[in-house]
Amino acid sequence: MSPIVEKIGSLYLGTRVPLEAPGAAAGAGSSAAASPDGDGDGGLLLYDSKDLTTHAFCVGMTGSGKTGLCIGLLEEAAIDGVPAIVIDPKGDLTNLALSFPELRPEDFRPWIDEAAAARKGQSPDAYAAATASQWREGLARSGQDGARVQRFRDGAEVVIYTPGSASGRPVRVLDTLAAPRQAVRDDPDAMRERVVGTVTGLLTLLGVDADPVRSPAHILLSSILTRAWEAGQDLGLGELVRAIVDPPFDRVGVMDVETFFPSKDRHALARSLNGVLASPGFAAWMQGEPLDARTLLYGPEGKPRLSVLCIAHLNDTERMFFVTLLLNEVVSWMRAQSGSSSLRAVLYMDEVAGYLPPSQNPPSKAPMMTLLKQARAFGLGVVLASQNPVDIDYKALSNCGTWFLGRLQAERDVDRVIDGLMGATNEVSAALDRGAVRRTLSGLEARTFLLNNVHEDGPRLFRTRWALSYLSGPLSRVQIRRLIASEQPDAAKAATPAAPASEAGAPGPATSAVGVGSRVEVTGDGLRPVVPPAVPEVFAGGHAGARYVPGLLAEVRLHYVRKGAGVDAFKDQLVVTSLGDGEVGHVWDRSYRYDPSAVPLSSEPVEGTRFEPLPDGVANAARMKQYASALERHLYQSATESVWCCPELKRYSALGESKAEFIAGLQQTLREQRDGEVTKLQADYDRKREALMKRVHAAETALGSQRAQRAEAQSRVALDAGLGVARMLFGGRSRRSARTAIRAVTRASKESSDVARAEEELRFREQAVAALDAERADALRALADAHAAASPAVEEVRIRPSKSEIDLKRLALCWWATG
Template identity: 50%
Template sequence: MPFIEAPTTFYMGRRYNPETRRLDDEVVYYDSRDLTTHMVVVGMTGSGKTGMCISLLEEAVLDNIPAICIDPKGDITNLLLTFPNLRPEDFAPWVNVEDARRAGLSVEEYTSDIAQQWRDGLASWSIVPPRIAAMKNAAQFNIYTPGSDAGLPVSILHSLAAPREGWVGYEEAHRERISGIVTALMALIGKQVEPVKDREHVLVSNIFENAWKNGHDLTLEDIIIQVQKPPFAKLGVFDVNTFFPEKDRFKLAMELNNIIASPSFQSWINGEPLDIPRLLYTAEGRPKVSIFYMAHLTEAERSFIITLLLENMLAWMRSLSGTTSLRSLLYFDEVFGHFPPAPYNPPTKEPLLRLLKQARAFGIGIVLATQNPGDLDYKGLSNAGTWIIGKLQTDNDKRRVLGGLQAAATADSNMDVASIDTLLSNLAPRVFLMNNVHDGSGPYLFHTRWTMSYLRGPLTRQQIRTLMEPRLKAMQGLYVEPMPAAVSSVPYGATLYPTTPPPAQVAAQGTVTATPPPSTLPGTPATPASSPEQTGLNPSLFRPLTQRSATPPPSSLPGSSTPPPPLPEFPHQTGNSVPLPPDVADEASTSPALESLYQTPITAPFSQGINPPTPERTVSLTQKGPDLPDGYSEKPPVLSASRAQFYLPISFTVQQAMRQWEQRMGYEATKFGGSQLLYRPVLLAQAVVRYLDRKTGVETDQRWAFHVPNVEGAGFIRWSDYQATPIDPAQISQEPFGMAYYGTPSAGLTDSKRMTALKTELVDYVYRSAAVTVFYNSTLDVYGMANESRRDYLIRVSQLAREKRDQEIDATTKKFDAAIVKLEDRLRKEQRELDGSKQVLDELKREDLYTTGEAVMGLLKGHTAYTLSRMSRARRYKKQAAERTSVTEQNVYDLEDQIERAQEQLADALREVNDKWAKVASTVEEVKISPLKKDIALEVFGIGWVPAWYVTINNQQVILPAYPAKQTT
């Protein structure tokens, strides 16, 4: 019996009769919406569990449902091995050579057999090549390899970033997330800690909370520094040093630093962020299947990355609206060790338990699979509505699973534990028991269909690299983060001064006023003396790019036998921090980001695994800084008191600017002759534009910034050529930071009339150009939000369209079901009549045979008339019964044909519904919203001083930016 292709309906296999041990004709479908109450899959090795789960994921892909798959062993990577043409050459690169050898075949013969096996297997389940092609093209399949460059790399930094929705109003959720992240981070360094009880957890959790409350992102180096010098004085009623002595904090910081010191750490920060929408959808809104391959990781590393992933999934979930449709899948293969019963509590358990309890309302389905049913928290799994159980290894496993089924059973279910026990005792491979609380027919056995993906077993990292090579090339140069530098860029015991000025304040009229910088801040950066450390530059940065050395991995990390770099003396002996300047201490206490800028790294070689320079290679340093560049003066220009001046913040230190220079040039500095701070004059203009549109619901403000370097005394400015990245006015100062050299302003900048005219000109330009575009779907009448990306809008609209589609599918199915049920009732009636007619006909045939024999004897005795009459009557009855049987048989055939046509009509109708809403979901219009001129305000307009570093590198004078280069939008 062919299956019906229908949205929301997963084709899982066919019913299995335990008495005959054969397949029935009845197709097993699974409603995707039932997955919102989650699924548990249990089965020993060889039960067919992997094939069953891959079939489930294939069906989800065909229904355009994105998925994140946690794959500790590598089995789920087989989802990428789909070959619509089913040719032997398609399978050839992926067959296991050892399997061919064990079969006594050459690789070519074995490959040909595998291809034929897949063609025959799929055909036996009515799966045709176009269905395989549809599945292959329905989603983008990615394999991520955390901590490795074999597949797509991932970055953990996004997981440490402050929540974009803010802190207030989400305190409980954010604290739960912090608790999970900190527990995983401590496990990564070998510490099994508990929230509230262990001081390490309390300290680091407070560091997170302090940063996130103020909207500041964290990095691992920030955490290391702040563990040594916490940005708060007390924890509870005790001061920090009483609660957690400085010596012990230093030890914890060293253990955390071992993570950064490992050369392999770069692979943890360069890559795609763990941003759930980006893992589920492409930029065009197409579904993704993101497989996280973790076979190469240690248990601690695996637990760490899984925890981050689960916590990010929870954070994303809370930003969603409720839905009854399946929005996405989280598949966790081999959950063994990550969801154990009490009293065990690994970092992964709490976020997974929260997802099981809360994700249903948001349309997130969770599928947990394991071959070890003894290591599951069945109390927690009582939230799972579907259980699929394959062959089990021991009676003890069976008892545990039966207990889990009973815990998950609803009050009105009629579960017969004894019959289920019997069924589970005699399961064959690929035969599973399904218990779905949404299916009133009760538990039943089914045989899984043939997978469209080639099940070759776990892929190697080289095979993953081959599969992901096109994607890796496309990602080259993206998501590259510099190695942590905060703890290496300043020598031990020195003070790192802030790179941003004190916050400014915006007056009511829209102009910027700023607090002058602290008078104790230094002026020009120090001229080098006799060692590279005194420059604030790490000496090893001046080696050729191909020769930069790194500290061997610490012994605490896997694969390492080399001890970590030598430790400095304890902090109380050398001093591990430098106090804040008094006049900024108060401000820093309320700004963790500013506070961290004043904190000293633990030690120079203590960071990121960079060694001091080797004896044969040193950096040549001069005692004198570079000469004054042309056009610059030691004194600021004399300007009218009415001329507004603004100083942009120093965003890059000298060493950071040097690193950028090295990356641009492709080689490293060998000689450094000191640095000077320069200020370059530009016309700095920034306008705030308010957009208010009641129809679209848009109400937002946006900034437009411009940096014009040379303003002539007359003429028009082409503003679009000078558009720059806007800056928060609070970061702008009206005073320079210490002594610097100043460029000469162009003529237009000092002309009051010219500047007044440019104000009007700029407002006119912004009025003409500053339209905001929002997306719109006319069918659903849904407008996009201001600054909403196309992907995010498509995700939102797709979910709304899916809900509408599911409603229409339910109505269509209900209408056809009523007609098909009537036909099936008539068919059963006709079938009963046919069975009865056949029985009567068989009896008449026997009677006819008996009558004929009796008649022959009667003729011999001379009873001719009676005998012939009886023979005639019996044959007439037989003929009538045969005619009735023939009519009934024809009725049965007709009804079967009508039912088949009705099913085809249902499939066509469902396909039309699906195509209609798929088109709706992909239709995006654009609506432009222009501001009123009265809604444009200039908040910054005047001479802007852009900082730069004037340095001597390799005997050449170079100007390096200290503020991000102009970026057009």
């Protein structure tokens, strides 16, 4: 096969196959499936990426080629610069990391199945060489080569995460229940969904089958989470355990806490959760990168990612817990995006049966249904795959506009698929025949699929292209560990960016205020120092037996203004520092800044605590004024905030928006512009082609008429010739017959000339159509090249707070608990 012609905004999934089933199964799409559509695609199956925003469902029995098709779809999305979050329950999708542009045997050698080589009587090296040759030839048959593999690698970074395991990149989910984004907190329904989903997932992990309406445990945990999250506070699991034992409120509804959920039962729940925290098996859940959709979709420099979250090693309970948290995180991310008709990102889940059942409500179902119903408006495409369509909620399937149907043999699976297709739209239903679809699905070969897309005029049959990635089968933990070890050190370091000061958690005892990890050596008698009334005091943390270390805490409001960047925002922050020896000049140089909601403060110390002594001369109003003046100078010089600027597009990021988020937004803007230009260009050429096709049809009609006249004239010549011979034999007016014969021959000759001219006219019209198609292809290619080269430069712009508007709301002596 000749190299494929890339079409901008289209995903190359395979080559078309004629729909041979009789009847209405072929519908309006049968002729299109059997031949090119006139756009110069040469019979390729090109899927418009925008159609994926209405979601897709892929189904097929084992051996149907379903995994290869879905991997191909994700590869195409990556080539187009579209990131994806991939939930992989079996481990097959880890193969996305096995792409080798040079297609050398040594590239394949570490990943081959040596047992398969032995069964074939080949050495591992010979088997690797044969595999490399097989992949090279398979790609060539699909019009692809190593250069296209490189385009896939350049388009997106493939990252393998293994939650609950250190074999890949671990995901940190159990140390802190992070507060959702502001967009979710401002939406009561979204906030309620997030709380219920998180609590249900957590109780599922504990083995508690809790009803969100009737279970005291569920209601108590939901109340605790809601209280913390509405204040914008992350809640550590240790804090959650303590809050279960001693809730931060007195009543639940109209009942007091003790009556609603007795202390004995609360302690039992707390012990169960504490057992999870103390279990060695759950240590891996408390380390690694935080579960954040933004970092799953884009790297620190804004490069799209294919993040494969492999959960094959987890048990069913752990899988449900993690998938629920992940889907809730994606919902939160989605709600923070602007609307878009272009494909922004893909969420793919393999083997979705069990997470979206028809008659049950596991914790994963609610957020998945939310995505299927709402994600389209934000440009997020959801792709689900399963071997068993009967085990998936039909309401979920009704939200999928594209169906990829592989071979099915079970009668109930075929019936469910047909029912789903019939319910898609009335227009599509009219083009389908149940019997023909049934025959088609049961007779499909491997790697052959029936595509039904609500955006097209009927179903199409196609054979999948060769995968760019090496499909070796599920990777073992050892192989995943080898992949991670082969990553560049810089890339691995960049994968775990440090949180900015304004987003970091509150400093723990003896951490930020006195140096991370330092040990405080307690001196003096441990009694609370006497502080003048003019010096306010606050206390952070603490428990019986803890020691308080003195520091300074300032609550400030800073005003950031940059008219050209569209920045005019106030930012509230807490600034904390250790006192050291009490000097004024550099006391704030070692300070940290935090969100006020991240640092819970109290006006009184915890009973049973002891205190470090104060440095001399600190506890007086005059010294506090000096600290305040020094703080204002320090904040003006060092409390700068970054915004990102794209001079080419004359666009600035929002205050606090990361570089990766800004670049992702730019890429989405450019993609929307590109899609708009493609739509306009296609519409222009469609109009021109329609006009030319009318002329072609007119020329075909004229040619048919001329051929009929020529045939009539030729028949007349033959008849006159026969009559002339008869008259010569039997007598008659030969001279008149000769004149008649000459006229007939002359007319026949003229009609033949007219046919030749009509044929030439038709060829000319058809050549005009072909030239227009070639012009369209060139225009699309030029547009693709222009947008492929469009990678606008991004610059960092530092903004200082307005010096005259540094508002010091409070400056206090702060006691930090340690020990």
